[in-house]
Amino acid sequence: MKKILLAASECVPFIKTGGLADVVGALPMYLNRDEYDVRVVIPKYLCIPEKYRDQMEYVTHFYTYFCGRNRYVGIMRMVLNGITFYFVDNEEYFAGPYPYSNPYYDTEKFSFFSKAVLSILPSIDFHPDIIHCNDWHVGLVPVYLRHEFSINPWYASIRSIITIHNLKFQGVWNIEDMMRITGFPSDLFYSGKLEAYGDSNMLKGALEFADIITTVSPTYTEEIKTPFFGEGLHGLFWERSKDFYGILNGIDYNEWNPATDKFIDTNFDVTNFRELKAVNKAALQKELKLPEDPDAMMIGVVSRLTEQKGFDLISRVFEEMLQDHVQFVILGTGDYAYEEMFRYFANKYPDKVSANIYYSNELSHKIYAACDTFLMPSLFEPCGLSQIISLRYGTVPIVRETGGLKDTVEQYNAEKNTGTGFSFQNYNAHEMMYKVREAEEAFKDKEHWNQMIERGMNANFSWEASARKYEELYDMLCAKND
Secondary structure (H helix, E strand, O other): OEEEEEEOOOEOOOEOOOHHHHHHHHHHHHOOOOOEEEEEEEEOOOOOOHHHHOOOEEEEEEEEEEOOEEEEEEEEEEEEOOEEEEEEEOHHHHOOOOOOOOHHHHHHHHHHHHHHHHHOOOOOOOOOOEEEEEOHHHOOHHHHHHOHHHHOHHHOOOEEEEEEOOOOOOOEEOHHHHHHHHOOOHHHOOOOOOEEOOEEEHHHHHHHHOOEEEEOOHHHHHHOOOOOOOOOOHHHHHHOHHHEEEOOOOEOOOOOOOOOOOOOOOOOOOOOHHHHHHHHHHHHHHHOOOOOOOOOEEEEEEOOEOHHHOHHHHHHHHHHHOOOOEEEEEEOOEOHHHHHHHHHHHHHOOOOEEEEOOOOHHHHHHHHHHOOEEEEOOOOOOOOOHHHHHHHOOOEEEEEOOHHHHHHOOEOEOOOOEOOEEEEOOOOHHHHHHHHHHHHHHHOOHHHHHHHHHHHHHOOOEHHHHHHHHHHHHHHHHHOOO
């Protein structure tokens, strides 16, 4: 049986700030448990809900030398849904009210966690074939593995994978501090290893030392080889092309299932959405005090309200789009300017805009189930889950062709009656508006519109498909040790 350890800074259901936690929590559930012993390690944050902390059992503790002195490393363990989770305990680093804080503190905290991931392995009696690292927070695991821990033969056969969930975040800090924090010698801080543009870069360390690099969609893998998307590291991705793979994230089809969703007004599936999806639309219009108009194309937005998500495009043409026979339902928080923009338009057009400037899991489910279309005009999107959820719920996505959005949404062709949504290529407000209006026109042809919905609902973007591709990578990497 192949042994895999997933290392990350967050994981559902224990702690979540973004999609990273969903991936780390879901992937182990879908791997073949007859062939893979998959376990997960994250920090034991004080902000993990008490109901989970109370279920953790103490394994052991020891001290490891880090950042100038011996540091406590506690190990807690919990089994949930058949998966073993380990939690690294150190109240000095993980006792804050949030998992992340200021950049310097996070750099030291996750450098400690990276070393601890390797340090705990003999104590938990688990010798992984592969440590699968996720994002910059555990970027130093492959570095420690091939440097400080390489003198111990017990670690020699362990391989590593780094998955990039969002390249924009890399764990950058000055070299002098990082030498002191990590204890790494100066010869690790040059351009072929941890150094980038005069600073230390934790993610770059993983990219240099890991056996395999993955991202969360095939298109994003190609995009980050270019200067615009590559965040200064595009050359390195070209150098490592033979070890570089894009595997699309999936969604949990049990959690996101309109046939069983407990949050929506009326359950439906691909066989009866023609009658029942409209019931959800009317219920949401009533709940949000919008006119109960079945002919108004309801456009949903569930997102962080940031420029990366394309809200600068929306801001340029929102007034003009609101002259059409549409309704917008917005859910999310983010940049103050965008929050205020949606509040302003909700006040000006109360019959057309519902601005919900907060986050509600329940309302998000209702929006996916009720809306006719879902707008996601991102500047960049490594994978994106909202467009996949939309397809699952029969809500037609309107997206920009970037990253996972390009990989999951097929442009509608009216003549051939093909496609699952609408997509535009250039990051341009009027090109986006043109696609919204193209969707409005298609919305009038109910027969073809419903056939497009049916194609989207029948598409398979579950973790089942993605997990098989990770298994292929694990098998390939393990074979190198045979």
